[in-house]
Amino acid sequence: MNNFLRLRRPDDWHLHLRDQQMLAAVAPWSAGLGRAIIMPNLVPPVVTGTHAAEYRARILAALPENATLRPLMTLYLTETTDPADVLAAHGAGIISAVKLYPAGATTNSASGVRDFDRVRPVFEAMAEAGIPLCVHGEVTDQAVDIFDREAVFIDCVLDPVRRATPGLRVVMEHVTTRDGVDYVRAGGDIGATITTHHLVINRNHILAGGIRPHYYCLPVAKRESHRLALVEAATSGDPRFFSGTDSAPHPDRAKESACGCAGCFTAPNWLSICAHVFEEAGALDKLEGFTSLNGPAFYRLPPNEDHIRLVRHDEPAVFPDRIEAGGETVTVFDPGFPLFWHIETDA
Ligand SMILES: NC(=O)N[C@@H](CC(=O)O)C(=O)O
Ligand SMILES: [Zn+2]
Numbered sequence: 001m002n003n004f005l006r007l008r009r010p011d012d013w014h015l016h017l018r019d020q021q022m023l024a025a026v027a028p029w030s031a032g033l034g035r036a037i038i039m040p041n042l043v044p045p046v047v048t049g050t051h052a053a054e055y056r057a058r059i060l061a062a063l064p065e066n067a068t069l070r071p072l073m074t075l076y077l078t079e080t081t082d083p084a085d086v087l088a089a090h091g092a093g094i095i096s097a098v099k100l101y102p103a104g105a106t107t108n109s110a111s112g113v114r115d116f117d118r119v120r121p122v123f124e125a126m127a128e129a130g131i132p133l134c135v136h137g138e139v140t141d142q143a144v145d146i147f148d149r150e151a152v153f154i155d156c157v158l159d160p161v162r163r164a165t166p167g168l169r170v171v172m173e174h175v176t177t178r179d180g181v182d183y184v185r186a187g188g189d190i191g192a193t194i195t196t197h198h199l200v201i202n203r204n205h206i207l208a209g210g211i212r213p214h215y216y217c218l219p220v221a222k223r224e225s226h227r228l229a230l231v232e233a234a235t236s237g238d239p240r241f242f243s244g245t246d247s248a249p250h251p252d253r254a255k256e257s258a259c260g261c262a263g264c265f266t267a268p269n270w271l272s273i274c275a276h277v278f279e280e281a282g283a284l285d286k287l288e289g290f291t292s293l294n295g296p297a298f299y300r301l302p303p304n305e306d307h308i309r310l311v312r313h314d315e316p317a318v319f320p321d322r323i324e325a326g327g328e329t330v331t332v333f334d335p336g337f338p339l340f341w342h343i344e345t346d347a
């Protein structure tokens with residue numbers, strides 16, 4: 001049995017680091033990554049190049065001295081985003097992508113897009129400059145069942161936008177359905193991130209035998225057949241699929257509530273979980289592609305030069321059940337099985 005793996009240092013192509021005390025608490029858990037695409041859904045959101053540069057400085061200040069993480073910043077697309085500001089921020093190397101939240105789709109998305117025609121000039125400028133558009137792919141129409149919102153988004157929003165804007169490079173973030181996987185495989189300038197938690201939970205984890213708010217995230221986990229499609233895509237070696245943890249910390253108080261908010265905090269244990277999933281699938285040889293090669297290839301960046309080591313021990317790795325953040329606690333995602341893959345530093 002394979003009990004040792006050397007990987008190019010992994011990146012995270014979808015990460016929420018938040019701000020202030022939460023940033024201080026969670027940043028160290030992602031400090032050992034190579035790069036991370038930092039989500040802009042702060043309150044207020046990161047909408048201009050200036051905001052992104054300031055946020056980047058706050059992240060760097062929150063990281064420990066020996067951190068390897070280089071934050072790659074994004075702008076939050078609004079209906080008043082100026083294409084010239086996007087181009088300038090990208091040209092100056094401040095941002096790597098723009099994030100589309102349909103208004104109301106997820107945590108802190110109220111300033112997102114309602115009328116997609118109004119952002120057409122931004123999409124056109126991005127297509128021309130090759131700037132990736134990271135998409136939270138769910139419709140917000142109350143008439144659409146929450147388990148169908150990704151599939152409907154593909155047909156009613158994403159496909160029309162891509163047809164209207166040839167050359168627009170799209171990342172379907174946190175893809176959760178077989179429909180999403182199939183759509184990405186159908187081709188063009190499109191890739192997808194897959195989260196760690198969607199590789200291991202289905203909707204039963206949230207709803208069967210009691211409601212479990214720490215498994216609630218958006219897009220919500222779907223039925224088992226969709227989870228299996230995600231595992232197949234992630235472990236297939238197809239370069240269009242890469243790791244984006246969507247690690248999204250919230251205070252326990254906000255999740256364990258009559259109206260609990262969406263997001264799973266996976267930064268501490270995501271890589272051990274991924275190794276477990278790939279091992280179960282007999283695909284440990286594809287893990288490096290998923291965590292360290294496919295993402296940079298999509299973003300047209302070189303892979304990280306240095307390496308980490310994953311070692312399979314007989315004793316499970318120990319992660320905290322929860323961490324402390326500014327007087328609150330944040331529960332760490334529980335995969336529901338022991339994690340034998342331990343992450344070791346430089347190899
Ligand atoms: N995924 C989530 O459930 N939550 C994310 C937002 C997002 O990525 O949609 C968050 O910011 O909390
Ligand atoms: Zn999202």
Ligand SMILES: [Zn+2]
Nearest residue numbers: 016039246248
């Ligand atoms: Zn997210």
